[in-house]
Amino acid sequence: MSIQVDPMSIDQLAGAVVLFLGAVGSLLLVVWQSKCHCKVNLCYIFQCERRPPNEEELKGLKDQANKLKDKKIKKEQEQAKQEADKILKEVETPKLIPKTKSDDEIDKLV
DSSP, X not given: OOOOOOOOOHHHHHHHHHHHHHHHHHHHHHXXXXXXXXXXXXXXXXXXXXXXXXXXXXHHHHHHHHHHHHHXXXXXXXXXXXXXXXXXXXXXXXXXXXOOOOHHHHHHHO
């Protein structure tokens, strides 16, 4: 039992090459953007090892976390202030309630 493959056209070959190169490129992108220390070796292609972040990276991460925390606190304070202002406006400005006439008053007018 043998498998026969139909001959492919040049555009199908080009599509296959593009898909293959895209997959390899995506893999390389993930490897280079990851936080692992990468070495390129011809025998094993890639040798990645995970290293802990150094002191500078830790300081940078801590600063980023503090900035995000400060932004969140400021945002919450602004929302609370807006809600308080809204409540104060509602309390300060009296709402006019239209006075309705009773049936007796309407009968007197007619």
